[in-house]
Amino acid sequence: MLRDTLAKTGKIGIAKVVIQTKQHLAALIPSGDALVLNLMRWGDDVKSMDDLELPKSGAKGMTPSASELKMAKMLVDDMSGKWDPTEYKDEFKAAVMGLVEKKVKAGKTETVLEPQEESPAYADNVIDLTELLQRSLKGGKKAAPAAKKAPAAKQSAPRKTAAKKTSASKTPAKKTAAQKTAAKSRRAA
Secondary structure, eight states: OHHHHHHHHTOOEEEEEEETTEEEEEEEEEETTEEEEEEEOOGGGOOOGGGSOOOOTTOTTTSOOHHHHHHHHHHHHHHOOOOOGGGOOOHHHHHHHHHHHHHHHHTOOOOOOOOOOOOOOOOSOOOOHHHHHHHHHHTSOOOOOHHHHOHHHHHHHHHHHHHHHHHHTTSOOOOOHHHHHHHHHHHHO
16 A cells, blocks of 8 residues: 555655664655665765865866876776676675585584474454554544454454464474574574
8 A cells, every 4th residue: 555655646755764773764665566665874974065075176186187087988998897796796694604614514513493483463453554544634533443343353353362272282392592592693694
């Protein structure tokens, strides 16, 4: 809904997002079937051109000669080529994986269990975003609680709880602290 609305109105969204405990300013941009999140700089991180100590255009001794420009153009032409993204690799990741392979060959490894993803727990207080949007547009009037609107939903809740109890007995035993630490280390690598 957000992507389609932004696309139809020709607008983007501005948001604050937290990535690894650091808050960033971001732009939400509709792009085809996707909603792209581009990180931006905070206003105080951007310097005006007047604050930069740059040589003035045309200043004496700052204008390159014709031969220097020709040599620079030849260098750019020589270094130019067709764009091939496979030529660019994450060198840090490659170095870490090299260290991991070294340890594997040396036999200094442990078995690391892949953490199982837990299915999200659904609560009775599910927020209806469309209803919130309508309330916001009307000036914030409160609507009737969701539980009063759909009494049939409460009748099916005990069955869902029972199903959760039966599936909970099939989950494996909890991991030890060492296993959790090893799993975190593997994910960080």
